[in-house]
Amino acid sequence: MKKIGITGSIASGKTTASQILSAKRGPLFSADDIIKKIYKNDQFKKLVRKKFDIKNILKFKNSLRKKILQNSQNIKKLEKLTHPLVRKEMKKFSIINKNRKIVFYEIPLLIESKLMKNFDVIIFIKAKKKIRLKRFKKKGGKKNIFDILDKKQMRDVKKIKYCDHVVVNEKNLNILKKNLLGIIKLYV
Numbered sequence: 001m002k003k004i005g006i007t008g009s010i011a012s013g014k015t016t017a018s019q020i021l022s023a024k025r026g027p028l029f030s031a032d033d034i035i036k037k038i039y040k041n042d043q044f045k046k047l048v049r050k051k052f053d054i055k056n057i058l059k060f061k062n063s064l065r066k067k068i069l070q071n072s073q074n075i076k077k078l079e080k081l082t083h084p085l086v087r088k089e090m091k092k093f094s095i096i097n098k099n100r101k102i103v104f105y106e107i108p109l110l111i112e113s114k115l116m117k118n119f120d121v122i123i124f125i126k127a128k129k130k131i132r133l134k135r136f137k138k139k140g141g142k143k144n145i146f147d148i149l150d151k152k153q154m155r156d157v158k159k160i161k162y163c164d165h166v167v168v169n170e171k172n173l174n175i176l177k178k179n180l181l182g183i184i185k186l187y188v
Contacts, residue, residue, distance in 0.1 A: 002102045002187055003094075003118065007110035008125030009156060010149045011132040011139075013169040013176065017125045018106035020180050025188055026102040029093045031109075034086050044081070051077065065145065072148050083113065102188060111159045112152075121187060123180075124163035126156055127170050 006021065008014045015032065022028040038044050045060055052074065054063040068074045090105065097103045107115065116122060127135075129150065136146045153159075160166055167179045 005119035011136040012127040022104040028104045
């Protein structure tokens with residue numbers, strides 16, 4: 001099995017790139033999708049409410065967001081809860097798909113989490129900060145949250161050193177597709 005990791009900074013286009021790369025080629029693991037499932041889990045919510053002293057059950061996400069804005073160190077506390085759960089799901093996914101020729105993993109913090117050794121190929125999706133912020137806001141995100149999440153990530157220049165391919169995603173979908181298909185041909 002060939003494991004292909006797809007990473008990049010916040011709102012760089014990792015999800016779109018991952019879907020293009022994996023389409024009809026192999027299964028796709030998305031760390032972001034796992035995080036969404038984790039946040040819907042009642043036991044997880046209960047744990048987070050207790051850890052962050054969140055009283056309002058109905059506005060759980062808003063209350064958690066406020067806690068992160070009040071103290072950016074809270075994001076580290078939150079990651080200590082979520083990252084082991086994501087890794088557990090990633091391991092399960094790998095076991096389930098062990099007989100597949102090629103498997104894709106979309107992991108935003110792949111480099112920051114030092115997961116490079118788990119992949120045969122790492123593709124980095126890159127875009128200028130100004131473009132990423134515009135994309136983030138277009139999806140309903142707030143600039144202050146973008147800034148916290150962006151600071152959490154390693155700078156592109158450092159990340160690129162660990163990647164086999166860099167795809168700049170600053171133009172349109174057709175150019176992105178063309179660039180990605182040129183890379184994937186090397187592995188399928």
